[in-house]
Amino acid sequence: MLAFLTRRLLQILPTIVIVSMLIFGLQQLLPGDPALIMAGEDRDPAVLEQIREQYHLNDPVPVRYLYWVKGVLHGDLGESMRLKSSVASLVAEKLPVTLQLAAMALLFALGIGIPAGIVSAVKKETAWDYGANVFALWGLSTPNFWLGILMIFLFSVTLGWLPASGYVRLGEDWRQSLATTIMPAFVLGNALAAVLMRHTRGAMLQAMGADYVRTARAKGLQEGRVVLKHALRNAMTPVITLGALEFGTLLSGAVLTEQVFTIPGFGKLIVDAVFNRDYAVVQGVVLVTSTIYILLNLAADIAYMLVNPRLRG
Amino acid sequence: MIPTIRRLALALLLSSAAIGPAMAQTNLRIGLAEDPDVLDPTLARTYVGRIVFASICDKLFDIDEKLNIVPQLALSHETSADGKTVTIKLRPGVKFHDGEDFNAEAAKYSLERHLTMKGSFRKPELSAIESIEVVDPLTIRLHLKAPFSPLLAQLTDRAGMMVAPKAAEAAGDKFGLHPVCAGPYKFVERVQQDRIVVEKFADYWNKDNVFIDKITYLPIVDSTVRLANLRSGGLDLIERVLATDIKTVREDKKLALSKTVSLGYVGLTVNLANGPKADNPLAKDARVRQALNLAIDRDALNQVVFNGEFVPGNQWVSPQNPYYQEKFPVPKRDVAKAKALLKEAGVKTPLSIDFMVPNGVEFRQVAEVVQSMAAEAGFDLKIRLTEFATSLKQSEEGNYQLYLIGWSGRSDPDGNSYSFQVCNQPQNTAKYCDKDVDAAHQEARAKTAFADRKAAYEKVAAKVLPEGPILYLYHSQVLVAHTDKLTGYKAMPDGLVRVIGLKLK
Numbered sequence: 001m002l003a004f005l006t007r008r009l010l011q012i013l014p015t016i017v018i019v020s021m022l023i024f025g026l027q028q029l030l031p032g033d034p035a036l037i038m039a040g041e042d043r044d045p046a047v048l049e050q051i052r053e054q055y056h057l058n059d060p061v062p063v064r065y066l067y068w069v070k071g072v073l074h075g076d077l078g079e080s081m082r083l084k085s086s087v088a089s090l091v092a093e094k095l096p097v098t099l100q101l102a103a104m105a106l107l108f109a110l111g112i113g114i115p116a117g118i119v120s121a122v123k124k125e126t127a128w129d130y131g132a133n134v135f136a137l138w139g140l141s142t143p144n145f146w147l148g149i150l151m152i153f154l155f156s157v158t159l160g161w162l163p164a165s166g167y168v169r170l171g172e173d174w175r176q177s178l179a180t181t182i183m184p185a186f187v188l189g190n191a192l193a194a195v196l197m198r199h200t201r202g203a204m205l206q207a208m209g210a211d212y213v214r215t216a217r218a219k220g221l222q223e224g225r226v227v228l229k230h231a232l233r234n235a236m237t238p239v240i241t242l243g244a245l246e247f248g249t250l251l252s253g254a255v256l257t258e259q260v261f262t263i264p265g266f267g268k269l270i271v272d273a274v275f276n277r278d279y280a281v282v283q284g285v286v287l288v289t290s291t292i293y294i295l296l297n298l299a300a301d302i303a304y305m306l307v308n309p310r311l312r313g
Numbered sequence: 314m315i316p317t318i319r320r321l322a323l324a325l326l327l328s329s330a331a332i333g334p335a336m337a338q339t340n341l342r343i344g345l346a347e348d349p350d351v352l353d354p355t356l357a358r359t360y361v362g363r364i365v366f367a368s369i370c371d372k373l374f375d376i377d378e379k380l381n382i383v384p385q386l387a388l389s390h391e392t393s394a395d396g397k398t399v400t401i402k403l404r405p406g407v408k409f410h411d412g413e414d415f416n417a418e419a420a421k422y423s424l425e426r427h428l429t430m431k432g433s434f435r436k437p438e439l440s441a442i443e444s445i446e447v448v449d450p451l452t453i454r455l456h457l458k459a460p461f462s463p464l465l466a467q468l469t470d471r472a473g474m475m476v477a478p479k480a481a482e483a484a485g486d487k488f489g490l491h492p493v494c495a496g497p498y499k500f501v502e503r504v505q506q507d508r509i510v511v512e513k514f515a516d517y518w519n520k521d522n523v524f525i526d527k528i529t530y531l532p533i534v535d536s537t538v539r540l541a542n543l544r545s546g547g548l549d550l551i552e553r554v555l556a557t558d559i560k561t562v563r564e565d566k567k568l569a570l571s572k573t574v575s576l577g578y579v580g581l582t583v584n585l586a587n588g589p590k591a592d593n594p595l596a597k598d599a600r601v602r603q604a605l606n607l608a609i610d611r612d613a614l615n616q617v618v619f620n621g622e623f624v625p626g627n628q629w630v631s632p633q634n635p636y637y638q639e640k641f642p643v644p645k646r647d648v649a650k651a652k653a654l655l656k657e658a659g660v661k662t663p664l665s666i667d668f669m670v671p672n673g674v675e676f677r678q679v680a681e682v683v684q685s686m687a688a689e690a691g692f693d694l695k696i697r698l699t700e701f702a703t704s705l706k707q708s709e710e711g712n713y714q715l716y717l718i719g720w721s722g723r724s725d726p727d728g729n730s731y732s733f734q735v736c737n738q739p740q741n742t743a744k745y746c747d748k749d750v751d752a753a754h755q756e757a758r759a760k761t762a763f764a765d766r767k768a769a770y771e772k773v774a775a776k777v778l779p780e781g782p783i784l785y786l787y788h789s790q791v792l793v794a795h796t797d798k799l800t801g802y803k804a805m806p807d808g809l810v811r812v813i814g815l816k817l818k
Contacts, residue, residue: 032702036709040358041721042732043709043739044437054432083505084351084489090505149537156545164542165533167507262533264507272348272506277702 001305008298015294016287020072023286024065027279034277038081055081055279068283077287078280080273087284090269095288098265100170101181101188101258102250108189109196110243116193117200117239121208122227132197139194148187148260155183165262184261188254192246199242203235210234236307244300248293252286339817340527341799343810344539344551348506348532353489354474355426355433360721360808363471364552365530367809368511369410370494372473373401373420374465376724378573380635380806382465386415386475386495392761396460403451408516409477410499417447422478424455432486438472439464460759462766466725497523497812506532524801524816543568543794549817550795550802550810555675556619562794569797572790573804574624574631576722578729579679580785581605586744587711590667594660595714601664602781604654608690609683610646615787618678624788628774629720629729631788636726636767638774651690662691669713671701679786680717708742716742719789724807726770727758734777745782 035051036043052058056067071078077087120132156164162183168176207213208231216230217223255267262268266285273281349362354370357363373387384390388402407415424445427435441461446454457464467473480493492500497519498511509530513523531548533539536555542548544565554562554570562570583602584591594601611625627643630636655662670680677698684694694715699707708716723729732738735754736746750773757769777783791808801814 032700032706033709036705037702038358040434042358042434042437044434045739046436047432047434050432082350084353084356084486085505093505149541152538152541152545156547157541160545164545164547165538166531166542166547259534260538262507262531262535262538264504268348268506268534275700275702 004305005302008301012294012298016291019290019294020069020283020287021065023283023290024068025061027282028061030274030277032277034081034279037277051081068280072287077284080278080281082273082276082278082281087280090281091284091288094264094266094269094285096169097167097263098251098267100177101185101254101263101265102247104181104185105188105192105250105254106243106247108186109192109246111193112189113193113196114200114239117197118204118227118232120197121201121204124205132201136194136197139190139197142190143256144187144191144254145256145260147190148184148257151183151187152260165260167263180261181263184254184257184263187257187261188250192250195246196239196242199239200235203238204231207231207235233307237304240303240307241300244296244303245293248289248296251292251296252289338526339524340529341525341550341812341815341817342529342531342548344542344548345530345532346536346539346553347534349509349530351489352492352500352503352509353486354471354476354492354494355430355435356486356489357471358434361532361552363807364809365509365511366471366474366494366496368498368528368812369492369496369500370474370476371407371496372469372471373403373475374469374473375811376466376469376805376807378803378805380724382469385473386420387468390465392462396462396759396761397457399455399457399464400448401453401455403453404518405451407495407518409475409480409495410493410514411477411480412516413477413479415475415495416450417453418450419478420453420475421445421447422481423475424453424472426476426481427472430486435472438467438470460761462758462761463725463727466723466728469724498528501527508532519813522813524814525812528812540794543796546796549799550793552791552793552808552810554792554794556622556790556792559620559622559792567797568794569799569802571793571795571802571804572622573806573808574633575789575791575808576630576634576724576729576806577720578626578629578631578722578785578788579717579719580783581683582708582716582718582743582783583781584711584714584716584743585782586746587742590711590714591744593666593714594658594664595666598658598660599780600654600658601660602784603779604651604658604690605687605692606781606784607644607647607651607654608687608692609784609786610686611643611786613646613686614679614682617682618675619787619789622792623790625786626788627778627785629733629783629785630726634726635763636770638767638771640771641774641778646686648690655691660691663688663693664691665693665695667714668694668696669699669704669707669716670696671704671718672698673701676717683717683786711742711744722807726766727754730754730770730773731758733783734773741782743782745777745780747776747780750776 035048035057038051039048056064079086116132120129123129152164155162162179167180170177213226213231216226252266255271258265258267270282270285345361345364347361349365350357350359354366371386374382375385377383386404386407388404391400403417403420409415427433428439441457441464442455443458444456448454475495477493481488497514497517499514501510501512503509512527517523533542539551540558543551562568583595585596615621615623615625624631625643626632628637670676680696684696687694707713720729731754732740734745735751753769753772757766760766760769795802798818800816803811805811
């Protein structure tokens with residue numbers, strides 16, 4: 001176990017270095033000139049030149065990359081050109097928001113997806129199965145922003161139950177915080193639930209046909225115990241991987257959903273930064289989210305070993 | 314620890330309620346269409362930021378509903394006969410949010426900060442100023458390099474905003490994270506992309522006309538969601554309502570809509586001489602540009618895309634503006650004449666043109682309407698949707714033949730025309746250049762009387778409009794919707810929300 005962890009942690013380092021190069025390099029391919037955007041509508045030549053100077057935009061790409069890496073190694077992710085505040089503080093401000101939203105969405109997804117998957121596998125080719133499949137198809141094919149806007153119209157404009165948008169921090173007022181995040185979390189969780197349901201169903205069907213399930217049944221175990229203890233546990237491996245990866249995706253920001261519900265998370269931060277060519281912010285946020293993503297991958301591997309003793313070498 | 318703080322806060326709240334007025338705190342929630350950039354008047358550059366500044370940073374001058382320049386932190390101004398010095402008397406008894414006094418030294422400091430600070434966007438706006446003299450504690454005198462009549466108009470915007478010298482000196486380029494000015498509200502907090510909170514400033518010079526305790530600005534990018542928030546009571550006022558949503562707002566009895574013609578314009582910029590792409594009949598022959606101009610039915614365009622709510626136009630100011638040249642009215646569509654002009658110019662139709670359009674719902678519709686109208690006269694406009702930042706870069710590089718682009722507008726006509734029409738100016742991406750036009754522009758800058766300036770702009774119009782480096786299409790409406798609980802709202806031509814006199818029930 002320890003050897004495995006060390007090996008995996010060592011693999012992470014080069015991955016992050018390569019990711020950092022990719023982030024930096026890809027960004028240079030973006031057309032448009034950050035100085036032109038920064039200079040505002042008036043685009044005064046003197047102002048333009050000054051911006052290029054200040055943010056090293058006249059230097060070649062590798063030199064700029066080194067400037068950035070040097071900063072990152074000193075714990076400095078740089079400064080937003082547009083907002084004049086440090087990227088680290090922006091990330092620190094958004095991370096709790098995105099974490100909360102992602103966690104709630106994942107709860108919705110797991111809470112709906114896994115039971116639905118189990119039911120449709122156990123009651124294969126019955127009304128239950130078809131119902132769950134229709135739900136999955138609906139969840140997968142409904143665009144997030146559309147579902148979001150419809151929910152706003154129903155629950156905020158017509159019924160007046162929930163605030164239409166905005167965000168309140170958990171520590172500030174947890175009730176309000178839940179009220180502002182429940183709709184976006186449901187919208188995000190809904191699509192994910194559909195995916196999880198399909199995977200759970202597939203894995204469960206496979207497990208239900210396996211020898212050890214037949215053995216368990218032959219021992220005279222109750223059906224509920226067979227399904228939950230024997231089949232489900234074995235079927236969980238792919239679902240865990242998927243859940244962890246999807247959680248990582250949620251953390252990198254749910255752009256459209258955040259836009260519709262005006263949740264100030266990573267998604268909005270990065271989209272605004274891209275449109276304003278605020279390079280430092282894009283680099284900083286992508287670096288942080290990719291690091292989280294890589295760590296989640298690691299966490300998924302560890303979780304495998306916990307549910308599947310055979311993998312503990 | 315936390316319960317202690319909470320208890321303390323509660324105690325504070327209770328005690329302030331006990332000594333304060335019996336009424337509940339009023340909080341005006343304003344929905345913005347974008348997240349503002351840095352809140353430093355020297356470094357800021359977005360329109361939406363100006364909406365927030367309108368409550369926290371007072372300026373030397375302001376504009377009224379009819380675009381007249383009226384005093385704010387100044388009391389009066391006087392320009393010398395040769396136009397080279399401007400003497401400004403300042404309002405006495407004004408305090409900054411941190412308690413520092415506003416006086417001539419502070420005004421000089423603010424203007425010099427705009428002029429010299431690294432990264433200042435105000436430098437070009439104030440470039441006419443050579444030096445600033447403190448005449449007495451409440452009078453400053455601006456010495457100009459040359460007469461420059463648009464200067465006062467600049468002082469009605471960010472360049473005229475006064476910052477507290479001590480706070481600005483201490484914060485340096487981080488001043489925008491916690492701005493300290495002399496406006497009716499003082500900055501409380503900002504959560505990026507979420508909200509900006511300001512509260513009533515007790516020592517404001519005009520505090521008797523400030524009635525709302527707190528204002529929260531909430532950036533909500535999606536216009537449908539912004540409107541839904543207003544309708545559900547989550548917001549009290551929203552800016553930039555879509556023209557297509559006007560009906561919904563009017564039908565809602567709890568809402569009020571205010572509209573005023575924007576100071577800006579939207580037009581088609583023709584690449585006249587910017588790089589190899591300008592090698593085509595549209596760039597080389599004014600008759601071809603006039604043919605395109607005549608092919609467009611501006612009224613129909615307005616009806617189709619904007620439900621007839623906007624204002625068709627053909628100049629850099631709208632037909633309602635005092636500087637509009639009535640001698641050159643909005644042209645009517647004339648396809649036969651357009652075809653004749655193309656024939657006269659010897660152009661083989663259909664004439665294919667690279668038409669760059671910044672991506673966005675409204676612009677895309679405008680481009681499609683223009684495309685189909687122009688097609689009838691013999692133009693084949695190839696629409697190329699381009700992300701906004703990329704389109705800016707390509708317009709600089711001359712990588713376009715026709716470019717649909719707008720300008721947010723300035724209160725002085727100079728701000729809508731000089732940089733676009735004078736040789737080698739930064740906005741002149743068409744590379745239009747005409748000595749007579751330049752001379753007329755210089756004349757408009759040097760003269761101060763309205764009639765003289767209008768006459769100078771007539772000379773500009775007589776040359777620029779037939780030449781057509783920019784074919785002006787329409788002027789949008791600044792649309793603001795608010796709940797009927799809000800009273801005292803006055804629509805201003807710049808679209809910014811003035812907070813003085815607003816009341817919330």
